[in-house]
Amino acid sequence: MDNIIAQEARLRCRYNQLTNTAGIAPGYLQANLLVLPSKYAADFHDLCLRNPVPCPLLGVTVPGDPSAVRPAECIRSEDFDIRTDFPTYRVYSAGRCIESRRDLSDVWNEDHVGFLIGCSFSFEDALTAAGLPPRHQKTGTVVAMYRSNIPLLPAGIFTGGHCIVSMRPYRPEHIDRVRGITRAYLSTHGEPVAWGWDGAKQLGILDVAKPDFGEPQIFEEGEVPVFWACGVTPQIAVEAASNKIEGLVFAHEPGHMLVTDWTAEDLQKLKPGII
Amino acid sequence: MDNIIAQEARLRCRYNQLTNTAGIAPGYLQANLLVLPSKYAADFHDLCLRNPVPCPLLGVTVPGDPSAVRPAECIRSEDFDIRTDFPTYRVYSAGRCIESRRDLSDVWNEDHVGFLIGCSFSFEDALTAAGLPPRHQKTGTVVAMYRSNIPLLPAGIFTGGHCIVSMRPYRPEHIDRVRGITRAYLSTHGEPVAWGWDGAKQLGILDVAKPDFGEPQIFEEGEVPVFWACGVTPQIAVEAASNKIEGLVFAHEPGHMLVTDWTAEDLQKLKPGII
Incomplete structure (x- = not known):
């Protein structure tokens, strides 16, 4: 498979030519999104690592950089922006969805950290x-x-x-x-x-x-x-903690996922390294 | 800290100069042991990855080689043998402990895979x-x-x-x-x-x-x-599956752990790579 398929799908989402991503770019893993202020990132990262079956972590943005994801194999293209490359986003305040929007460019700040979570x-x-x-x-x-x-x-x-x-x-x-x-x-x-x-x-x-x-x-x-x-x-976990979270939280609109560069085969190969 | 401390502790266990390893080689993580015939290894590996809080995997032996552990940082010394470097072992058959012994040399075969699991x-x-x-x-x-x-x-x-x-x-x-x-x-x-x-x-x-x-x-x-x-x-999980397991299973004697070369700091550094 050629990675171009995944990158093309992301660009179509960026330019709002796609909404529901079900069936798009078969073979590539799609991801849910959760974006939190950085002071909650370590706790949320631990939550995923301690509950990997419901909250399987595919990648995390580099703090301060919405274009870089670790590990790098998750998104291989340099032309990437987590604020635009999902079809639609939700904005949460105090645990309640207050807005649905096509991109996060106006509301994202340098302190936000994005988590990409595996989807079925x-x-x-x-x-x-x-x-x-x-x-x-x-x-x-x-x-x-x-x-x-x-x-x-x-x-x-x-x-x-x-x-x-x-x-x-x-x-x-x-x-x-x-x-x-x-x-x-x-x-x-x-x-x-x-x-x-x-x-x-x-x-x-x-x-x-x-x-x-x-x-x-x-x-x-x-x-x-x-x-x-x-x-x-993971959204339920964030909602349950909403009285402890200050600032805006973002998520994807259900069904409107990010197409990653991971394939199921990649993740099987990685398995022995996951300890 | 010098790795010599961990290696010395393992050698003292090998030569049966130590029994209970509590308090030995402070700063180095100690490991529980479970050894299974290779045909159950993939399922047990998955069990650990799906339940990492009760079953935290620190390392796995390379199939056919009781002296090599992946990842290599777990046991850095080439002078290692999982069959001797725990103080005492237990032998299980059909889910029941049938013997306690100082080493596994006589009962281990090429088909066995050993799992090292974190301890409190x-x-x-x-x-x-x-x-x-x-x-x-x-x-x-x-x-x-x-x-x-x-x-x-x-x-x-x-x-x-x-x-x-x-x-x-x-x-x-x-x-x-x-x-x-x-x-x-x-x-x-x-x-x-x-x-x-x-x-x-x-x-x-x-x-x-x-x-x-x-x-x-x-x-x-x-x-x-x-x-x-x-x-x-993990021992309870293996006991619960005992009617599906043919062949001998080995574990450590409770409290008689393996001193690994991992430190808590090593594992914190590794965290972003665990996905």
């Missing part, structure tokens, strides 16, 4: 390629998401909240394959955290027909729910 | 240096440990078990400092996962006076429990 679009492509497409893609609905009872392990000011999980229905005899396919995507939530009706109970989900976010999913005969950690979790 | 001795030194020594060190008891309700996120064959937590009593006004000191030790469990009597309830611990492992701890006037993730957790 990557493993959904792989499931589809294996003949096991997620139901919500076939029905054109938003994936069902639930508050689980898996606690987020605290990091500094981020002491509250639980893991959000997304759910896709599968037949029991397909679960081993579904687990195996998504296992490789360790940096974009990886394999499921629970499955089956007993799995739903273990997560504290009493009624699968009533998701907390997104839309209910249709179960076909014999199917059971399969749950993955979800990239909405 | 490191942050206990730092707490003591800050005038906040753990109670069990002052009373000469074994730290109290409990089964918590924090689920281990599944990885391959490792689908069961919960996080084990250790507990140290502190005064409420010291908790911020205790959190801050241990936060730096991200690769050896890091900051607490819960604290206070409400924290105990959140973890599902009904009676702090009755630990599941170790010994009850004495609370002085006004003190509350502070809980950290515990390095016993």
Whole structure:
């Protein structure tokens, strides 16, 4: 694959020729965004490292420089700007979304640090390629998401909240394959955290027909729910800490992701170095 | 600090001049051990990466070579052997400890892979240096440990078990400092996962006076429990998967750790590279 595909996608987002990035630049990992004032960056970084399944960190901007991301493999192009290269952004103040905007140029300041967090679009492509497409893609609905009872392990000011999980229905005899396919995507939530009706109970989900976010999913005969950690979790953690955060916080508009230069293969190669 | 201190400690363990390694080679991180047949190594590696707070991975042996550890910074000396350089080992078959022995030379085969997992001795030194020594060190008891309700996120064959937590009593006004000191030790469990009597309830611990492992701890006037993730957790995960594991599994004898060449500072420097 040629990196030009990822860079072209980012430029189309910059110039607002794209909104929803689902299905764009297949093979490249897409990222969620969270931008915080620098004094909270170390705590948020720790939160991601301590909770890597719901909050998988793909990259962090270099303090003071919205064009540079560490590690450099995440965004290889020098023509990059985290303030413009997502299709749409949200602005939060005191934990509430106060504005949606096309770029952050007017509101970003030198003190902001941006965190790029893995998203499940990557493993959904792989499931589809294996003949096991997620139901919500076939029905054109938003994936069902639930508050689980898996606690987020605290990091500094981020002491509250639980893991959000997304759910896709599968037949029991397909679960081993579904687990195996998504296992490789360790940096974009990886394999499921629970499955089956007993799995739903273990997560504290009493009624699968009533998701907390997104839309209910249709179960076909014999199917059971399969749950993955979800990239909405870090936003919940930031909201839970909002009374401790001064200044503006930014995020991407849901579904409006950044196309990175990471591929699933890159992250597998990196694995032995992650300790 | 000179690495000779860590290497000397390992040689003293090799020649059985040392048993309990608590307090040995201050400043160097000590490691727990788990050795598995290679076909389970990828799943166990994933388990550690998905649950880094209870199962912090410090290093992995190179398949087929008991003298080489990745990353190389973990053990810098070429004169190393994972089969001899812990003071004492345990041999497990079908999830049960069947033998305790001084070295693994006779039972190790080329197919075994060894995992070095961070231990809390490191942050206990730092707490003591800050005038906040753990109670069990002052009373000469074994730290109290409990089964918590924090689920281990599944990885391959490792689908069961919960996080084990250790507990140290502190005064409420010291908790911020205790959190801050241990936060730096991200690769050896890091900051607490819960604290206070409400924290105990959140973890599902009904009676702090009755630990599941170790010994009850004495609370002085006004003190509350502070809980950290515990390095016993990976052993519990392996025991829970024992019906899926064929062949011998090895571990260290509790308290009989490996002194590594990692220092807390090394791991802080590495942090931005951990993604």
